[in-house]
Amino acid sequence: MELILDIFTGICFFIGSLSIIIGACGLIKLPDVFSRIHAAGMIDTAGTAFFILGMIFQTGWSLITVKLILIGVFIFFTSPVTSHVTANLARQKNILPVGKKIGKIL
Amino acid sequence: MKSLILFFILLTLWLLMSGYYNILLISLGIISCAFCVFVAKRGKIIDDEGLPIFFMPRLLNYLIWLFKEILMSNLATAKVIINGNVEPETFTVKASQVTDVAKVTYANSITLTPGTVTTKMQKNIFEVHALNSDFGNDVRTNEMDKKVTWLEGKK
Numbered sequence: 001m002e003l004i005l006d007i008f009t010g011i012c013f014f015i016g017s018l019s020i021i022i023g024a025c026g027l028i029k030l031p032d033v034f035s036r037i038h039a040a041g042m043i044d045t046a047g048t049a050f051f052i053l054g055m056i057f058q059t060g061w062s063l064i065t066v067k068l069i070l071i072g073v074f075i076f077f078t079s080p081v082t083s084h085v086t087a088n089l090a091r092q093k094n095i096l097p098v099g100k101k102i103g104k105i106l
Numbered sequence: 107m108k109s110l111i112l113f114f115i116l117l118t119l120w121l122l123m124s125g126y127y128n129i130l131l132i133s134l135g136i137i138s139c140a141f142c143v144f145v146a147k148r149g150k151i152i153d154d155e156g157l158p159i160f161f162m163p164r165l166l167n168y169l170i171w172l173f174k175e176i177l178m179s180n181l182a183t184a185k186v187i188i189n190g191n192v193e194p195e196t197f198t199v200k201a202s203q204v205t206d207v208a209k210v211t212y213a214n215s216i217t218l219t220p221g222t223v224t225t226k227m228q229k230n231i232f233e234v235h236a237l238n239s240d241f242g243n244d245v246r247t248n249e250m251d252k253k254v255t256w257l258e259g260k261k
Contacts, residue, residue: 026187041220080217087225099194
């Protein structure tokens with residue numbers, strides 16, 4: 001049983017690290033602020049979610065599991081706000097995104 | 107009624123976070139939760155916006171759908187970053203929700219799915235930036251908009 005849980009943890013950590021690495025590559029590779037936010041969004045959804053899932057497999061059913069889930073919930077609610085604030089500030093400084101614009105933009 | 111619900115949510119959070127169950131700490135918890143509820147009531151922030159309990163009956167269903175969407179778009183974003191076929195586009199969509207908190211939920215759901223970010227909002231028009239035309243089409247089909255309107259349950 002221990003072994004199976006360890007394997008699940010390993011798989012989760014592997015997927016989490018992979019998505020964080022891809023996200024970090026995207027942060028360097030993508031063209032402008034707005035596109036880079038997507039890569040950052042990938043880090044703080046998939047990366048943290050899989051890491052927390054992996055840790056939950058290790059703790060089993062205890063109060064620590066609840067605390068891990070709460071960390072996940074708080075990140076889930078705060079990360080889109082920070083992404084939006086970054087994007088909104090860039091728009092307020094009149095930085096226009098590269099690429100095509102469809103229709104009238106606010 | 108709403109302050110009672112807030113009190114019990116805060117107390118559950120206290121009990122789960124503390125982990126010590128003796129009389130002194132539980133009574134301290136009850137006192138501090140009651141004080142928080144008192145301050146919130148005095149500041150008049152216990153309303154539909156501060157405590158959106160009208161989401162509760164349909165929330166679980168929506169969250170499962172949202173997690174599935176987030177997983178799918180994470181895969182798609184990883185593919186785009188590796189392949190490098192980035193064609194960013196910016197467009198506006200209309201939100202059909204009534205309450206402010208539902209509009210915020212919709213905007214946050216767009217931002218949470220990687221590949222699309224809400225960059226600006228004015229009343230009920232959102233400006234959305236998408237990494238690729240596939241991501242853009244996902245938002246333009248208004249599927250998420252309908253889901254959030256259903257979650258709000260005011261229509």
